[in-house]
Each structure stands twice: as structure tokens, then as C-alpha cells.
Amino acid sequence: MKRSVAALVALFWAGDAHAQETTQGTVRALYEGCQDVSDGEFICSFYILGYVEGWAAFRDLMNATYGTDLTIEGNACAPSTVTPAQQWRVFMRWAEANPQNEHLPAGAGLMLAFSEAWPCDLPAAD
Template identity: 30%
Template sequence: MEEFCSGLSGSAQTSSQLSCAAYVAGFRSGYNMNAWALPFEAVCWPDKADNVQLARVFLKWAAENPAKGHEDAASDLLSALSAAYPCPDK
């Protein structure tokens, strides 16, 4: 995922960047549809974050955690977003 999201700045421009933003959109939709099945809420989405911004959050996390960026894309994206947007303890 890091490979096709790299170079993302401003809005998505290239087909790889559009693919990255589309992946994030699909991940977010899937997460929201299945959140009821999780034992806890891992990500508290910011109100106005768009998919390009969320992809940039992933890229920052991947750069800061090079040893962890070898899982599948969904696991890495969940790790990045839950670190950036944690939910308060209930």
C-alpha cells in the first residue's frame, strides 16, 4: 500500500494515487459497516477527514514504523488510523 500511496500531496492525481484513495474509502466503509462486531472501537474518525488525508496519515505512520509496514494493507491501515485517531476509553 505504501508503494501506490507514495507521492500523495494535495488531491489524488495519478491512477496509483486514486487507487490509494479508493482503497482507503473502501476500508473506511467496510470498517463502519462491521464496527458493531468489534469488541471495542479502534478508530474514532475525525469529522472532516477525507480519504486523501487518511492516506497521508498512513504514509506518515509507515515512514515512522518501517519494521511494521509488512503486514497486509488492511492491518497496516488499521494500525495507522487507530494510532492517529484513537477512541477514548469507555
């Protein structure tokens, strides 16, 4: 069962192979797309909202199916009052501060940005 969970998580993070060969689907592409669009905040906020909702649905499905708690170190624990526009600003600032990560899949970049902005307070491992 643990292998199945690990495989699904790896598949989720791997993204599209074509997207990794080009800039499509990367942190760089999302950042540039959010800059180039006059309504970047509005459009990108919805992209980010879709990513966050998709991750939450995946996490809930895995937790319900396998009884696995996917609230792991590195996850983001943003307050419920955070808006998509705030998430967009966090991502944009993170992408500017971390150009070495521009090749990562956009979803991974979002998770890294959010986990830095809103880290989870997890109990220490024994």
C-alpha cells in the same frame, strides 16, 4: 457466541494467505503502490475509503447481529470531517515511520495508523 465473534474478527484480520507470503496485500505493497502512482493520493484514497467503509459495515453487522460493541481499544475514532486524502497522508507518514510493520496486512496497517492519529477515548476498565 463470543467464539463466533472472535473467529470472524480473526478471519477478517488474517487476510489472504498468499498475500502474507508475498508483499501483495501488505503495508509495504500499499505504501509502494501509493508512491509509484502519479495519482497515488487519488487512487489510494479510494482504496482507503473502501477499507474504512468495509470495516464500518462489518462492525455494524456484528453489532446488530450479536449485540457486540466492536469499538474496542485500538480502533480509530476519526472525526466525520476527515477526508480520504487526509487518511492517505496519515497512512503514508505512519508507514514511513514504522518500516518494521511492512509485512502486516494493509488493512491492519491502516487501522494502526488511524488509531494512532485518531485514538478512541474509551472509558477505563474496572
